[in-house]
Amino acid sequence: MDKYTQAAWIIPLFPLVAFLVLTALGRSYRRAGVFIGSLGSLAAFAMSLLILTDRLSGSEVDYNHSFDWIAIGDYTLRIGFEVTNLTALMLVVVTLVSFIVNVYSAGYMKDDERITVFYGYVALFTFSMLGLVLSDNLLSFYIFWELVGVCSFLLIGFWFTLPKARAAAKKAFIVTRIGDAGLLLAILLLFWYMPDHALDFTTIQSVFDGQSGAITNGITTLIALLIFLGAMGKSGQFPLHVWLPDAMEGPTPISALIHAATMVAAGVFLVARTYDIFQDSAAAMETIAYIGGFTAIFAATIALAQNDIKRILAYSTVSQLGYMMMALGLGSLTGGIFHLFTHAFFKALLFLGAGSIIHAVHTQNINEMGGLGSKMKVTAWTFAIGALALAGIPPLSGFWSKDLILSIAWETNPLLFVVGLATAFCTALYMSRLFFLVFTGKPSAATSGAKESSALMTVPLVVLAALALAAGFIETPWNGWFGGWLNDGAEEAHDSAVAIVASIAVGLLGIYIGWLVYGKRSVSSSALRENTPWLVRVLERSYYMDEFYAAVIVKPLKLIGSALTAFDIYVIGGIVRLTGAAVSTAGKTAARLQNGQVQTYGLAAVIGFVILVVAIVGRRFLP
């Protein structure tokens, strides 16, 4: 039943062709551009669905096809694609969100003069992301990993005339590049340690099965941590998360596509792809779990104090990515991927909803909004579904995946269970704050003239809302089908009543408090600010991470740069000048012989001639 899977390599080609056509067409064909871009992602989505049906209908063999990219002597570097259950799932998620965002952008970006460029970048991104998902080895994975990074960079800086967008794009690229350097080193390590220098995931799986012992424990840990460094950069884990909130300078559909649903999840996907390496090293697993847990609570608390709607969602994304990482670190591949899957839908929904709001009110500050619920009904309802899903309220999708992670934490690591619960509480709180401030209350100056967005923008919202509602039922405490499918039957359903009750309780509690403060306004929202101003300020400034980096890394780097520049000019240049001066002095001294007197020259010639004669004739008399 592999008739579609064999053609999986075609999937990335659709958006690639779309990108090439869009680039060749230029800017003038606005409508055609939108059409071509959407068509490319639609075709890719259709193809991915077919492949998913292939996988669902029970083909167990992973499809793999690869070819030599570079062959040097005995070493070969290969490029190839592979379809497993995990990649089939990711294919569908990526192409679906990409298609929805394509449709949505037709409305959102309608008036932008560079809309075809935008569609071209989105198509290029979709191509790279699909290539990344399909890669069968770490090298081709890395290649596409960098490409998605650069697409993200291009799209963050899409409105390039704004200095803030420029700074955000640069920051995103450089911070993720730090992680990428780690991933690169991991690949180099693997290349030299793996038998036959193989880099493909299948071989990695068989080498790191816990028994072979081909690679020592220390090296395994090192490799795992370096890979995780790469994942940290892309997936915004502490302390490399700083770029993700700034990335919100890009157009909102991009925040939904790249910085919520797909690219930032690539780090989680990477860890899942190389999970066998991590499972071989307890230290690495623990590191991931704790960094993930810390990121989750850290970002969730920041989100509480932000006022920019997109920044709240961005910190929420960071926090949820931390959740996924924590699940992976606790040993649950299913938990991580399941949450990735559900999160992709409801977070894309939230971002697109936010885009719809921003489109209507032209501000991003939630304090300037209010009363939008009656004016934008579709947006409000779909946003509510997304917010509830994120807050983990049953039976929405977010509940099931969050519950799975919490129940695993309950069984393995009580500390992280508490952290997870606290995060869930914060999540519910900031989402209810966001919702009530935006949609309830009195209309403000900015929102009084707001109208519901066009169908091009609301239909995607409805589709995503349906998915956010339903996507969770593939894995419930009573039905571990998804985990079984993903792991070939290796994992069983986790069923912990404590976790279920606790997660529902904190979720409801968070929403209730949020409603009290921001909905009913029976508790003053400024009470906390008045009592502990330092805490609010610290949260608003995101724990001063940017300032910290500026002081610890950027400044010293600039200082070193200036010092070395001075060194280059004065020391090295000085030595050069000194040498030059010495030569020129010597030349001036020698030039004194040149006095313009023909007779002196003649004398010199005669002396030289005599020396020659003596040398030639005199040699005969030597022994």
Add this chain to the structure above:
Amino acid sequence: MLPSYLTMAAILFCIGLYGALVKRNAVVVLLSLELMLNAVNLNLIAFSKYGVAPSLTGQIFSLFTITVAAAEAAIGVAILIALFRLRGTVNVDEFNKMRR
């Protein structure tokens, strides 16, 4: 016989060389050059008469040399006169304008 001719030529040449390098008066320098040329001529003739393979070629060459020397002297004196008109002196020490 050859050595005495050669010695004679060598002495003439050395006198000429000395004069060319030491004398200040440009006319004397020119005369010294002639002296050296004639020393060479003497050598040529001596070899053509008493050399290992005597031949008339040497004497013919000395005729050439004399012609060339005449031309050289003419040009040299012409330059000298031009210089004298320009600078008012024939002292070679003062002819160092080529230095710059």
Add this chain to the structure above:
Amino acid sequence: MSILSDIPILSFILLSPLLGLLVILLLPKQRSGWMKTAAVITTLVPLILSLWLYTDFDKQQGGVSFEEQHTWVEVPLNKESQNGVSEFLFHFQYELGVDGLSLPLLLLTALVSAMAALAAVHVKKRWKAFFSWFLLLETGMLGVFLARDLFLFFVFFEITLIAMYFLIGIWGYFKRERAANQFIIYNGIGSAIMLVAFVILVNTAGFRIDQVGEQVSFIYSGSYTDIFRNMADPTAWVNMSPEQLGSINPFLMTDTMQQVLFIMLLVAFGIKLPIFPFHTWMLKVHTEATPSIVMIHSGILLKMGAYGLLRFGFLLFPGQARSFASLLAVLGLINLLYGAILAFRQREFKLVLAYSSISHMGIVLLGFAAFNEIGMQGAVFQLVSHGLISALLFLIVGSIYERTGTTELNELGGLARSMPFLSGVLLAAGLASLGLPGLSGFVGEFLSLLGLFESMRWLVAAAALGIVLTAVYVLRAVLKITYGPLPERFGALRDARLVEAVPMIVLLAFILLLGCYPSILTDTVQLSVEGLLKPLFATRAGG
């Protein structure tokens, strides 16, 4: 075999710019358009021929192909004949040939020269002299990569120096004469050291005995083939100690001599490369010369240093090179980081690019220092890739300067609004330069580091820092120019003209091709130099 082996194709490539030079000399002085056309057409000839050569090159055969040999200079030495030896000769040949190392660089030279000729539209004065020197320069560069004789190599190397001297000194910017002087002094010193090393090589390793019938001649040969064979052959005169020979051996090269010679070659070519403390001259050249000349300088002339180091340093003295591996690696690392940090602090775009060249040449050194096939491949790949990328970058610099009249980063900004095409290409070139996969820079960088990782882990970890820094300085400069608000006075600037766009697209296409399909280069380099590299790696076992 094809018809290429029947005609003296290499001579044709080498001399075709000179034919063009003659044509240009005959054109009237004021007809700049005619001269530009003639120059461009002339540079296309070696490009097409070397492309043809590249496709026709037999990768399976290995070794030197398309060889041509003619006796060029023979200096008989007035030594008394003894023991039946009839003559002593200094023997230099007009000997051309290509192998897997020189062929990609030859193609690069032809390509970048043609693109630089197109970029010379910005030249404003004395066209006849400009294009004459330009074409002479091209012949020199082609000759450097084609020559198989030490003396011939040296002559072509010097031709490039002289041509460059005038090209910098006459057509550069304000401090052009200073730059030209510094260029000629530095490189002159390098050449002098190289010449001394070559003379020693010819007098020892170049020694060869020819016997035709009764006539036995002792020959001091400048032929690379002879010298390479003798250096590798333990029974050759150059390697025989007096104990083995039983008598005094005037041709013996002791270990100390070999070491000294290697260091001399390292310095001579290191100046050109440039290796860390010798880099100041090239900063001046980068900033003062006219962009089409800097394209050639940064794209090709720096590569001549690396090529010479590989060809004469590493391949002739494998043992010594190996013992210097850690030094080379450290020098490479210094180049990489030092260049990157300084590039980060420059306010002038051309200086950023100059330091970036230093940084990228560091990667070449790292690849060399790996002493395995992957590293070597990576280094060669990086040479070609950096040649293309830096040529492209300076092409863009030329176009930007032409329009804005400045390359100061603080004065530029927002050009993507008025010149989307130019800015797009600049961004692409910047991304290629920082090693984005899919573009050629990544492959060279990756292979070099991969190779080096086998022996020097920690160094590579430090080099990974360089990768991050590269992203920092490239993005800082490129985004400063293209992104952000557009200053008012640049509002009316026009985007690239066709004559500027064509070379950009061609170079970008090559960068993309190499990035996506690197085998097209690595296969050529691989099989043909395997034989050459063997002695280099054989020393590994012995220490």
